Amino acid sequence: MRTGVWLIGARGSVAATSIVGWLALRAGLAEPTGCVTELPGLRSPALPALGELVLGGHEITETPLLKKAEALAAAGVVPARLVDALHDELVTVDGDVRPLPAADTQAGTAALIAADLADFRSRHALDEVVVVNVSTTEPAPAPLPAHADLAALEEALAGPDPVLPPSSLAAYAAFTVGCSYVDFTPSTGARLPALHELAVRHGVPYAGHDGKTGETLVKSVLAPMFALRNLRVRTWSGINLLGGGDGANLAEPAANAAKTASKQRVLGETLGYQPQGTTRIEYVDDIGDFKTAWDLITFSGFLGTAMRMEFTWHGCDSALAAPLVLDLARLTAAAHAAGRHGPLPELGFFFKDPIDATAHSLDEQWRILADFVGSLPGGEH
Numbered sequence: 001m002r003t004g005v006w007l008i009g010a011r012g013s014v015a016a017t018s019i020v021g022w023l024a025l026r027a028g029l030a031e032p033t034g035c036v037t038e039l040p041g042l043r044s045p046a047l048p049a050l051g052e053l054v055l056g057g058h059e060i061t062e063t064p065l066l067k068k069a070e071a072l073a074a075a076g077v078v079p080a081r082l083v084d085a086l087h088d089e090l091v092t093v094d095g096d097v098r099p100l101p102a103a104d105t106q107a108g109t110a111a112l113i114a115a116d117l118a119d120f121r122s123r124h125a126l127d128e129v130v131v132v133n134v135s136t137t138e139p140a141p142a143p144l145p146a147h148a149d150l151a152a153l154e155e156a157l158a159g160p161d162p163v164l165p166p167s168s169l170a171a172y173a174a175f176t177v178g179c180s181y182v183d184f185t186p187s188t189g190a191r192l193p194a195l196h197e198l199a200v201r202h203g204v205p206y207a208g209h210d211g212k213t214g215e216t217l218v219k220s221v222l223a224p225m226f227a228l229r230n231l232r233v234r235t236w237s238g239i240n241l242l243g244g245g246d247g248a249n250l251a252e253p254a255a256n257a258a259k260t261a262s263k264q265r266v267l268g269e270t271l272g273y274q275p276q277g278t279t280r281i282e283y284v285d286d287i288g289d290f291k292t293a294w295d296l297i298t299f300s301g302f303l304g305t306a307m308r309m310e311f312t313w314h315g316c317d318s319a320l321a322a323p324l325v326l327d328l329a330r331l332t333a334a335a336h337a338a339g340r341h342g343p344l345p346e347l348g349f350f351f352k353d354p355i356d357a358t359a360h361s362l363d364e365q366w367r368i369l370a371d372f373v374g375s376l377p378g379g380e381h
């Protein structure tokens with residue numbers, strides 16, 4: 001199954017790391033460490049092979065992909081030897097990265113985005129195209145009546161005022177040309193009733209949102225432990241220090257609010273109550289893509305005895321996220337090929353704030369994911 005992966009934000013850190021990683025895997029220059037679809041419980045002939053993927057995308061910056069990859073190598077995010085070895089391939093992939101188009105109305109812009117997607121599909125003879133949003137986190141938009149109904153949305157998009165944030169306009173455009181959509185960011189993306197209606201009309205699936213790669217990943221393992229042992233979590237507070245483009249953007253209060261809301265949700269969902277505490281994000285330029293998260297949990301046990309736990313996580317965000325981008329593209333393409341449309345709650349394993357999730361602990365999410373892969377036509381194991 002030849003599968004296009006269209007990255008929105010194609011020259012950002014996560015996208016560039018995904019591209020370098022995919023090229024390295026395809027060339028046999030790296031191990032698939034971090035790719036969960038390469039684990040024995042999930043590896044499946046129902047998924048497109050890594051060699052069947054073709055990567056491209058939209059960007060607003062003109063810095064070439066190769067320069068971004070070199071910067072990531074200098075920062076220790078990807079090995080410099082891989083960037084050297086893959087020089088020509090990186091230039092080739094950059095040929096499939098298009099400037100984000102713009103027209104007088106959002107309907108016009110969506111038509112141009114859709115035309116780029118259709119062109120990508122036909123030039124590479126692709127069976128599936130999955131649009132993956134890895135662009136800058138947006139502030140949550142003000143709710144509008146047009147978000148609730150597809151007919152009202154279509155009318156509003158033809159007018160002079162913007163109705164959709166960029167992540168949602170991309171989902172709209174993707175659905176109109178039969179492409180599925182994955183939101184790796186906390187932005188609105190496809191999570192509007194009008195866009196759900198459009199996805200169902202065009203028979204395409206969507207998944208999201210906000211990749212679970214660090215502190216929240218640890219939370220989704222630890223919180224069920226407290227719940228299963230009937231220990232009462234009294235407070236859970238964390239601070240995340242990060243640099244890079246994502247860190248700089250998240251220093252903006254509105255984007256920060258979207259992200260921190262999605263980081264705390266797992267606790268209420270898993271524990272059944274919301275402990276006191278907040279998650280804070282702070283920008284520290286010097287640490288670049290390497291994030292430090294420090295969490296303090298206070299809890300009480302038998303007879304109310306007070307206890308505490310602390311953990312520190314030092315992660316390289318793009319190296320944690322990039323293999324999941326490849327996993328999500330392969331899984332979503334296979335879901336579409338199997339006739340799925342609408343949300344894919346089975347992919348909740350990957351997200352901080354999964355759409356229509358029925359489970360929030362990592363082991364339950366894993367089981368649901370493995371069952372889903374096993375149920376794909378040709379994927380029984």
Ligand SMILES: NC(=O)c1ccc[n+]([C@@H]2O[C@H](COP(=O)([O-])OP(=O)(O)OC[C@H]3O[C@@H](n4cnc5c(N)ncnc54)[C@H](O)[C@@H]3O)[C@@H](O)[C@H]2O)c1
Pocket residue numbers: 008009010011012013014015058059060061100133134135136137138166184185186210211212213214244245246317318320321
């Ligand atoms: N790295 C992780 O572990 C992780 C986890 C969860 C979510 N995320 C999210 O993934 C996203 C990407 O993170 P990053 O570290 O690569 O950030 P980044 O700043 O390095 O990259 C974002 C890219 O998007 C581009 N961009 C911005 N608006 C655009 C638009 N409308 N259309 C096309 N391109 C656009 C920017 O020019 C930039 O190149 C962020 O929203 C982040 O919150 C990352």
